[in-house]
Amino acid sequence: MIKKFLIFVVAFAVLFAVVYGFQEVFINQSSQEIRFSVFDTNVFFGVTSLIICIHFEIFSSIKKLQSQLGFIYLPTLFIKGILFFIIFKSSIFNSETLTITERLHLLIPLLLFLALEVFFITRILKEKQAN
Template sequence: MIKSLLVYMVSFAALFFAVLHTQHWFIESYSSNIRFNYYDTNLFFAVASALICIHLKLFSILKALQPQLGYIYLPTLFIKGALFFFGFRDTVFSLGNLNISERLCLLISLLVFLVLEVIFVIKILKENNPEI
């Protein structure tokens, strides 16, 4: 159990630094102008995804919740979206129209962390329900 939680934290931390430095390199290479702090948005996506995986793993310990793990995971996507909106309402959403590099910066961060999150969620669900 502790090993799994450490794997989640290390994986999301490593992915965070990889995405952050890759984005920084692209932004510097193409002299793009990002009007928001992409460090903060990447940190949000990494921490939110890691917390979702950690909580799902902790919920999988309880026998009563094991059949409902998939249903527990579904609302987390909407909750994460709402928290992102409220957390970055003044910095990202107040900018009006985002340019292409800003849109890609947000979209790539979201998708990369979501892919790792889904991989871990599928692994947790398969551990608790082998017929998946």
């Protein structure tokens, strides 16, 4: 189980470094200003997805919860959305409108971290189905 946790941490850290690196290069090369912290939003997406994967792996080892894993995962998306709103309310949601560039700097990392999260969750589910 420790090996899986390390794989999760390394995968999310590498994805964070790649996404944040590309964003910083793009921001430095373009003349557009981003009115929120790209680093903070990426950390949020990465850490919440990592926590969900780790907890899901732990829950999958509990025999009573194995049949309920899909139902356990569903509310995590809503909880993540609510936490994002609460944490970034003043910096993102108080802006009148977000530019296309700002929207993309939120949407692309969200989708990439979500894709990695879903990849790990489906692997865990397949492993538990095989057993």
